[in-house]
Amino acid sequence: MNTYQNxxxxxxxRSANREQILIMLYDGAIQFLRQAREAMENNxxxxxxxxxxxxxxxLTELSNTLDFKNGGDMAVQLDSIYWYMIKELIRSNTHDxxxxxxxxxxxxxxxRDGWIGAIEKIKPEPxxxxxxxxxEGLEEGAEPRSISAAx
Numbered sequence: 464m465n466t467y468q469n470x471x472x473x474x475x476x477r478s479a480n481r482e483q484i485l486i487m488l489y490d491g492a493i494q495f496l497r498q499a500r501e502a503m504e505n506n507x508x509x510x511x512x513x514x515x516x517x518x519x520x521x522l523t524e525l526s527n528t529l530d531f532k533n534g535g536d537m538a539v540q541l542d543s544i545y546w547y548m549i550k551e552l553i554r555s556n557t558h559d560x561x562x563x564x565x566x567x568x569x570x571x572x573x574x575r576d577g578w579i580g581a582i583e584k585i586k587p588e589p590x591x592x593x594x595x596x597x598x599e600g601l602e603e604g605a606e607p608r609s610i611s612a613a614x
Contacts (some may be wrong), residue, residue, distance in 0.1 A: 488521050492518045495515070499511045511556070515555065518567070525541075542575075544574070548571070553569050
């Protein structure tokens with residue numbers, strides 16, 4: 464990543480809300496998995512290990528940030544899924560097998576899509592704005608207070 468891309472990415476993370484950061488983590492994990500698979504296909508073991516290690520770091524962080532008190536069974540289930548994926552990544556590295564990478568990528572994609580759906584459901588509706596024409600509802604000679612009014 465060049466310097467400008469790095470600065471752009473850092474600014475994205477700094478200005479992102481929690482939901483956006485969660486999706487970024489899933490996107491990053493999927494990207495690193497694809498890079499690991501490509502490295503495996505090209506017999507670049509150190510790159511494969513580096514990229515799967517980055518996915519393990521992301522999954523570990525996702526697991527560490529789970530709120531078991533408020534998340535209940537959902538948090539327990541997500542924790543189990545994250546640790547299952549970590550075991551699959553270790554199995555892939557140990558046996559130089561791309562199949563666990565495919566399994567983990569499918570799970571990550573499904574979780575990402577699920578989170579996007581959940582985020583969309585809880586997102587507050589934006590307030591509608593209606594335009595008011597300059598002279599609408601004004602007596603002759605009166606000045607408008609605002610051009611747009613929140614509904």
